[in-house]
Amino acid sequence: MRHTPLDPTLFAVNRRRLTERLPGRAMAVVHAADVTPTTGDGTRRMHPASDLFWLTGIEQEESVLVIAPQAADPTRREMLFLREPNEHLAQWEGDKLTKQRATELSGVAQVRWLSELPGVLHALLCESEAVYLNLNEHERAAYEVEERDLRMARQLIARYPLHRFERLAPILRSLRAVKQPLEVELIRRAVDITAAGLRRAVAVLRPGAMEFELEAELVAEFTRRRAWMAYEPIVASGRRACVLHSVDNDAECRAGELVLVDVGASYGNYNADLTRTYPVNGRFTPRQRAVYDAVHRVLRDSIARATVGTTLRDWKRAAQVQMAGELVSLGLITAADAAADTPEQPACRKYFMHGLGHSLGLGVHDIAPVDGPLEPGWVITVEPGIYIPEEGLAVRLENDVVVTERGPIDLAADVPIAADEIESLMAAG
Ligand SMILES: [Mn+2]
Secondary structure: OOOOOOOOHHHHHHHHHHHHHOOOOEEEEEEOOOOOEOOOOOEOOOOOOHHHHHHHOOOOOOOEEEEOOOOOOHHHOEEEEEOOOOHHHHHHOOOOOOHHHHHHHHOOOEEEEHHHHHHHHHHHHHHOOEEEEOOOOOOOOOOOOOOHHHHHHHHHHHHOOOOOEEEOHHHHHHHHHOOOHHHHHHHHHHHHHHHHHHHHHHHOOOOOOEHHHHHHHHHHHHHHOOOEEOOOOEEEEHHHHHOOOOOOOOOEOOOOOEEEEEEOEEEOOEEOOEEEEEEOOOOOOHHHHHHHHHHHHHHHHHHHOOOOOOOHHHHHHHHHHHHHHHHHHOOOOOHHHHHOOOOOOOHHHHOOOOOOOOEOOOOOOOOOOOOOOOOOOOEEEEOOEEEEHHHOEEEEOEEEEEOOOOOOEEOOOOOOOOHHHHHHHHHOO
């Protein structure tokens, strides 16, 4: 792992929070992520399963966590199962976790090899009344590949058809949305690394720079700070920034255009997600600045509205209403359009067509109860934008915010954002 080891207390507390939510005589099983193929015999770098990581800090493939808080045998109440290291694995894939190392990382005392898993599962299933199995439930997930958790669930259900199986995902969804202080600190660190990358990317921005040159600076800075890219970064100049997921980053940045950079570092598997928009030649035109300032105002006010008890729906709606007013001032929609604004047909939709923000954590679009309401400890992104393809112009600004009892805390408060700050940053080279 690239990051320095995390305090295993984090994972022990998470396991305790989960255990408290399980009913009597229930057990839970959580699997690692698959190693996914590319082509031929190639594989991708494994992205650790967020749920297993949240509960154990374990990133190794094929690992399984079994929790059975009321198991008759106390040594079976919390167990971690791992691939058994051997010389072949050591030669080809490097050292696998030893039992001792896994205990140090996770705080789980009972670590066994996978060969023992079927026997232990059988014994625990015989004394359990409900079995909580995990699946990736995300309202926006749309893919056809079967994950490891699902394949294992099918096997278990086929072998024990009369057991009662339950969904673990809704419990984890509500638990994971509320971050512990250490998790917030990890996200803050990812934000700081992202900010350092942005500083470095801006330093190479000039008319004629290629979008991928900015990406290269981001990668270099993240890597030397022990981080990974949280997702494929977007570096999109001019009209290309109107395409919301433009990740080719292969065009030339031209004088007079803006370039939109949407990027996040991932440190210890905790993600940042920031967006900044820069004038390629260092100065905004009056029109660009007017659009930029409008987005900045909606961002600032949306951050202020991220308060405990607010539903995500109401929070987004307030931004849409504000944005409609901004679009009238910019001459993009008419006052009559704004007057006809409804939640079903928001007047801003032609120029601001995406969500206002999302939960952030081990997922870039982290799991959280779909409509909130916001609770202390939630971390969310705030990311309004205005996209005007007919003017070849797009502005999005995105910060990451912690919701607290005392109000929202902007983790990116120190990352230059006001139009004047951006211009002086670029003038400084
Ligand atoms: Mn985002």
